[in-house]
Amino acid sequence: RSTKSASKARRDQINAELQALRSLLPISAEEKERLSYLHTMALVCLRLRGAQLFPPGLAPPAGPALGTELLSLLPGFLLVLSADSKLVYISENVAQVLGLSVVELLAQGDTVFDILDGRVGEDVHKKLLLAREEPGREVTFVSEMRTSKAFRLQHGGNRVVAVCGRFVSLRWPPSPCTTAFLALCTPLVQSPTEGEAASQDDVFQSMHLLDMMLIDVTESVTYHLGYHREELVGQSWYSLLHPEDVDLAAAQHRAVALGAGLGPAAGTAVLRVLRKDRAWSWLRVWARRDGGCITCTCRCLR
Numbered sequence: 001r002s003t004k005s006a007s008k009a010r011r012d013q014i015n016a017e018l019q020a021l022r023s024l025l026p027i028s029a030e031e032k033e034r035l036s037y038l039h040t041m042a043l044v045c046l047r048l049r050g051a052q053l054f055p056p057g058l059a060p061p062a063g064p065a066l067g068t069e070l071l072s073l074l075p076g077f078l079l080v081l082s083a084d085s086k087l088v089y090i091s092e093n094v095a096q097v098l099g100l101s102v103v104e105l106l107a108q109g110d111t112v113f114d115i116l117d118g119r120v121g122e123d124v125h126k127k128l129l130l131a132r133e134e135p136g137r138e139v140t141f142v143s144e145m146r147t148s149k150a151f152r153l154q155h156g157g158n159r160v161v162a163v164c165g166r167f168v169s170l171r172w173p174p175s176p177c178t179t180a181f182l183a184l185c186t187p188l189v190q191s192p193t194e195g196e197a198a199s200q201d202d203v204f205q206s207m208h209l210l211d212m213m214l215i216d217v218t219e220s221v222t223y224h225l226g227y228h229r230e231e232l233v234g235q236s237w238y239s240l241l242h243p244e245d246v247d248l249a250a251a252q253h254r255a256v257a258l259g260a261g262l263g264p265a266a267g268t269a270v271l272r273v274l275r276k277d278r279a280w281s282w283l284r285v286w287a288r289r290d291g292g293c294i295t296c297t298c299r300c301l302r
Helices: 002-024 029-034 037-053 064-073 094-098 102-106 118-133 149-155 221-225 243-257
Strands: 077-082 087-090 139-145 159-169 179-187 203-209 214-217 268-274 280-290 293-301
Touching: 002 037, 037 077, 037 087, 037 102, 077 094, 087 102, 094 102, 094 159, 094 179, 118 139, 118 159, 118 179, 118 243, 139 243, 139 268, 203 221, 243 268, 243 280, 243 293
Parallel strands: none
Antiparallel strands: 077 087, 077 179, 139 159, 159 179, 203 214, 203 293, 268 280, 280 293
């Protein structure tokens, strides 16, 4: 009886403290009522990490109406990460992009890797490490982000998002506790899923040797990248790739060439390719091995 009474007293104390924490969150009373204890703790941890990086006394005052207006003008949502990749801030307009509120997104986990497609985790980790070692250097990566069930039913999958940001030291002297990764997450147009029909105007195909040397490409490449077929034949695929995407392309290359891919998704990647006018185009690339060659089907993303 003594043990049961003590356990109940502890539970009551924990519940009371969680309710007290929930009452302090800067959200509406209706939203507070819907919060589970898990969601409450996730939001509290997010707020604490944000307060550590952005102390209230250092932040300039901003009216809520102005903030909402500015967010509506952005092509995506804002994301802030701590030095160890923990989520610190997600702008409220994330619901317009992913179909999930901030609270629902936090239910996936408390790091950026919990909301990304797991296949690109290693590549994203490398880019964040590079950005952290060189503060101010901008890095970009593309990944599918988790979405609501309704979004997946409507669009046939998760949302492809380009994350572009850099690490910034918020106070001097710089330290992991005062450094944050500030990023803009911009949704890309959804690509057709593997096996889905697409018109010739939407895609181009290229054929490569096993070392990714181009041996043929469809004429529609001119429309998408500006090159004529004759200019590309004999070039290496790697000579067209953005330097930051080479590792991801190499991983896709190895999986396809060695037959290590498990299912069609293993041969899929989103990469930046150099156009003839020296601009970069985002491509969704499906690769498959046909005997001694590798065939790529590429679709440009906006």
